[in-house]
Amino acid sequence: MENLLFINACVRGERSRTRKLARRFLEAYQAKHPDNTITERNLCDERLQPQYPEILDERDALWNAGRLDQPMFEPARQFAAADRIVVAAPFWDLSFPAILKIYLERISVADITFGYDERGAMKGLCRASKLLLITTRGGRYAGTPLEMATPTMKALCVMYGIPEFQCLDAEGLDDVRQDRAALLAAAERRADALAEVF
Numbered sequence: 408m409e410n411l412l413f414i415n416a417c418v419r420g421e422r423s424r425t426r427k428l429a430r431r432f433l434e435a436y437q438a439k440h441p442d443n444t445i446t447e448r449n450l451c452d453e454r455l456q457p458q459y460p461e462i463l464d465e466r467d468a469l470w471n472a473g474r475l476d477q478p479m480f481e482p483a484r485q486f487a488a489a490d491r492i493v494v495a496a497p498f499w500d501l502s503f504p505a506i507l508k509i510y511l512e513r514i515s516v517a518d519i520t521f522g523y524d525e526r527g528a529m530k531g532l533c534r535a536s537k538l539l540l541i542t543t544r545g546g547r548y549a550g551t552p553l554e555m556a557t558p559t560m561k562a563l564c565v566m567y568g569i570p571e572f573q574c575l576d577a578e579g580l581d582d583v584r585q586d587r588a589a590l591l592a593a594a595e596r597r598a599d600a601l602a603e604v605f
C-alpha cells in the first residue's frame with residue numbers, strides 16, 4: 408500500500424478548473440489503485456504563514472536545537488514520507504499562486520527533504536519516486552521561457568531527490584476563440600491515461 412500526497416493550491420475552490428482536472432486524475436488513480444491512500448493538504452484551508460522574520464527565527468532556533476519533530480516541520484516530514492506527490496495549482500502571473508511558494512519554503516528543510524553528502528553536494532531525502540504538477544492556464548505558454556511554474560517544480564524535484572517530474576496541463580482556457588469545454592475535456596482524458604501509469 409502506497410500513500411499519495413495531494414497538495415491543493417487551487418485558490419478558486421469549487422470553481423477551479425485545475426481542481427476539476429486534479430479530481431479527475433485522483434479519481435482515476437484511486438480506481439486503478441484501490442489500496443493506496445490519498446491524503447489532501449488544502450493550502451487555502453491551512454494558511455501557512457510566510458517566513459516572516461519571527462517565523463524564520465523560530466524555525467532556525469528549532470532546527471539548531473535538532474528539534475525536527477516539532478509541528479513547524481510536520482509539512483516537511485509529511486512531504487518527505489510520501490510515495491507519490493500531486494500538486495494542483497493554477498497558472499498565475501507566469502508561475503503559481505504564492506500560497507504554493509509559502510508551502511514549498513516550509514517543506515524545504517535541511518535534513519528532512521534534502522541534505523548534503525560528505526563532499527558538500529546537495530542530495531535529496533524524499534521518498535517519492537514521482538511528482539505530478541497539475542495546472543491550467545488562461546493563455547498558451549507551455550514550452551516557452553515565460554512559463555516558470557514547471558521549471559521551478561522540476562528543479563525542486565532535483566533538490567528533493569524525486570527522480571521523475573511530470574506535468575498535466577490544459578491551456579488556453581481563458582481564450583474566447585477556443586472551445587474551452589473541449590480543451591478541458593481533452594485534458595481530462597489525458598488525466599485518465601496518466602492515472603493508469605502514475
Ligand SMILES: Cc1cc2nc3c(=O)[nH]c(=O)nc-3n(C[C@H](O)[C@H](O)[C@H](O)COP(=O)(O)O)c2cc1C
Pocket residue numbers: 417418419422423424425426496497498499500501502543544545546547548580581
Ligand atoms: C491572479 C491570476 C493570475 C493569472 N495569471 C495568468 C498568467 O500569467 N497567464 C495566463 O495565461 N493566465 C493567467 N491567469 C488565468 C489562469 O491561469 C486561468 O484562468 C486558470 O485556468 C485558472 O485556474 P483555476 O480555474 O483553477 O482557478 C491568471 C489568473 C489569476 C486569477
